[in-house]
Amino acid sequence: MTGSPTPNGKVIVHVFGRTDVGxxxxxxxxxxxxxxxxxxxxTLQPEVRTHVCGERGSLFMVADGMGGAAAGEVASQMAVETILAxxxxxxxQSQSTDSETxxxxxxxxxxxxNAKIHGYAAAHPENRGMGTTATIAGLLADTLYLCQVGDSRGYIVRDGQAIQITKDQSLMQKLIEAGELTPEEAEVSERRNIILQALGPEAKIKVDLTSQQVKRGDVLILCSDGLSGQVRANEIADVVKSEPDLVNVCKRLIDLxxxxGGPDNITVVAARFEGEGLPDAGAESLAHRVYRGSQERPTVPLDRSSIPQLSALADDDDAPAEAPTVEAETLAPPKVAVGSAGRGPTAEIAPPTVRAKLPEPPPPGGRIPANTLRIYFGALAFLVAFVALFMWWRRG
Known part of the structure; x- marks a missing residue:
């Protein structure tokens, strides 16, 4: 899985994204x-919705924010803008074009x-606890490289099946791996919204970096848990199989x-990969695969003055008139944009500002970040130890 350029043909990307408030x-x-x-x-203009994957590749990303007083909206926006910059x-702007770089x-x-969101929250106590999940997929030649933080997900639909290629950083995933729960039990657990990592709440994170070779005809689905928590993998596969238009794929998945119930915000990015630069699907199976490149890279100082300043969002002409769904947004040059529906049909998001309102507790179905989880289990462990000591004293 080298991700080296494929000289024998082009890799063509068809892509669309859509988000809905639920x-x-x-x-x-x-x-x-x-x-x-x-x-x-x-942007989601025609030149991106169908484009040849060039020397620098393509990017697909979903971020699901959390925090009161719209802090989650700020966190997810900061994540996307920072990663693009x-x-x-x-x-x-690097001289290297190899897959490892x-x-x-x-x-x-x-x-x-993560560092920027964490620093912003530290400087603005009214936004303490703000954070966002992030599932980022970069395509270079015939290989996807994925960075995972939290429980948004990535699937590849191949041969009529949707296979999850990311691994949730969640309590439920740990319990499944330990054999304490089955995946079916985890889907209905009251603790299914507890995540172990997110961008922002902690100063340090552990990014799950994986890679996946892409085959001709594969469809990548990235989604927030507003979709994966309500729609099963086989239903995702059924929609992709029956609907060749990616605009309709995104719409039908959100409708499902x-x-x-639509208890949470719902976001879907769908990308289909074609072209002679990709191999035909073979017998090998899809799975979560840790990237095996070099673990250490020299740190190259960056000229921050060269990083473009991202402007506010404005709706694309293709966006629907009715709230609350936004299909596409564009930015002024340089051509960089993201999709969001934070304020209904007009997705204009100004730079982060100080908000006087303290963060609200997570609503039902909201996420619980890692630092809160540690406090919770610390208190639980103390209670268990106290009860055990009391029972021992009674028996004595």
Whole structure:
């Protein structure tokens, strides 16, 4: 899985993304981005919705924010904008075009996004606890490189099956791996919303960096847990199999999540990969695969003055008139944009500002970040020890 250029043909990317506020939330804290990194164009204009994957590759990302007073919306927006800017500095302006540089640029950009969100929250106590999940997929030649933080997900649909290629950083995933729960039991557990990592709450994170060879005809689905918590993998596969239009794939998947109750914001990015630069699907199976490149890379100082300043969002002409769904947004040059529906049909998000309102507790179905989880289990452990000591005293 080298990700080296494929000289025998092109890799063609068809992509679309869509986000929806859902049925119960007041506003949308999800954000997504798709980008042709060679042209540094992250709009959903026609030249990106179908483009040749160039020397610098393509990017697909979903971020699901959390925190009161719209802090989650700020966190997810900061994550997308930081990662795009960091990739421009670390990757597009680098002399290297090899796959290892690309993979580690994705990872370093994710870590920088965490540091920036964490620093912002520390400087603004009213936004304490703000954070966001992030699932970032970068395509270079015939290989996807994925950075995972939290429980948004990535699937590849191949041969009629949707296989999860990311691993949730959640309590439920740990219990499944320990044999304490089955995947079916985890889906209905009251603790299914406890995540072990997110961008922002902690100063340090451990990014799960994986890689996956892409085959001709594969469809990548990235989604927030507003979709994966309501729509099963086989239903995702059924929609992809029956619907060749990616705009309709995104719409139908969101409709399914809303029909199941829509308790959370719902975001989907769908990308189909074609072209002679990709091999035909073979017998090998899809799975979560840790990237096996070099674990250490020299730190290259970056000229931060070269990183573009990202402007506010504005709706694309293709966006629907009715709230609360937004299909595409664009930015002023340089061509960089993300998708969000934080304020209904007009997804204009200004730079982060101080908010006087303290963060609200997570609503039902909201996420619990790692630092809260440690406090919870610490208190639980103390209670168990106290009860055991009391029972021992009674028996004595």
């Amino acid at each position: 049925r119960t939330r007041e506003h949308n804290e999800d954000t997504f981005a798709v980008a042709d990194l060679t042209a540094f164009n992250a 960091e990739l421009d500095a670390r990757w597009r 690309f993979a580690h640029a994705l990872k370093a950009s994710t870590e920088t996004a 999540a809303n029909e199941a």
